[in-house]
Amino acid sequence: MRCPTPAERARTLLRGRLPGLLFLDDVTVPLPVRHGTDRAGRPLLLIPADGGLRAALRSRGPAAPGGVLRVDDVPPSADAPSLGQGRASGRLHPVGPGASTAAALEFAASNPLPSLLGVGTDAVLYRLEVTGVHLLTDGGGGPLDLAAYAAAVPDPLHEAERDLLLDLADHHRDELEPWFRAALASAGIDADRPRAARLDRYGFTVDTGRPRRRWVRLDFAxxxxxxxxxxxxxxxxxxxPHVS
Incomplete structure (x- = not known):
């Protein structure tokens, strides 16, 4: 059985397609923030030039403030298992004018926001120089190796996962159910109405509908x-289906 590694899950969560919250060292209330990541997985924050967050960051003077970016998974359905929560901690540094275009292009590769066109006028970019990454799940979790995190890539199907699962459920349930049943039976698992609950580059997470072993991985080749x-x-x- 193969599934996304903790580092891959963290890269997927922190990529920028899910809502993020920024926790500053001396601010008790988390701040919603638009973000992306560069090629090494370092978060890039898109901050309005005249907003309160920009003022809060500038008020700290030349010292780079510490912060934590937290991103919670949003499962494709209410009863689907969660990828968990990703956290990246470190120091926030403004991206200088000479590097802002390249940084905006990296941001756009992970999260193509139209407001990136305003970088340098209406918005500024900050880069979180990462000193720690954590993945927290229902089963526990903890700190990740930074080299493994930087080397991992976000799941290429994650952005489309919800739409893909809805399409399969709405239009191809009759074809998928027997395929899932046969695959589960080969592993000694009986399921009357198996369905795809999650999807990633490595395979499906199937809901067997059973109280025990409810979630089962079915790998792609x-x-x-x-x-x-x-x-x-x-x-x-x-x-x-008669051929497969």
Whole structure:
């Protein structure tokens, strides 16, 4: 069984497609913040030039303030298992004018916000120089190796996961259920109405509907890099089930 590593899950959570909260060292209330990441997974924060957060950061003078970016997973359905919570901690440094264009392009690669066009006029970028990354899950979790985090990549299917699962449930339930049942039966698991609860590049997390062993992983033959590869993989199952 293969599933995303803790480092991959943290990179997926912190990528920028989910809402983030910024905790500053001496501020008790977390602040919503728009964010992306650079190629090494360091968070980039997009901050309005005339907003309260910008003023709070500048009030600290030349010293780089400490902060924690927290991102909670938003599962594709209310009863689906969560990837957990990602946290990146470190020091916040403003991105200088000479580096802002390159930083904005890296930000856009992870989270293409239209307001990035205002960097340098209406908005500024801050980079969180990471000193620690944590992944917290229902099963526990803890600190991650920073080199493993930097080397990992976000899941390429995560952004489309909810729409893909809805489409499969709405239009292909009759084809998927027997496919899931057969795969589960080969592992000695009986399930009357199995359904896909989560999807990532390595496979499905299937809801068996059983009180024990409710969530079961079904792996793809190889990791996927695009939605198109998923469509190619599932085409025989969805449109030629008698062959698959």
């Amino acid at each position: 190889r990791p996927l890099d695009t939605v198109e590869e998923l469509a190619e993989l599932l085409h025989p199952v969805l449109f030629h």
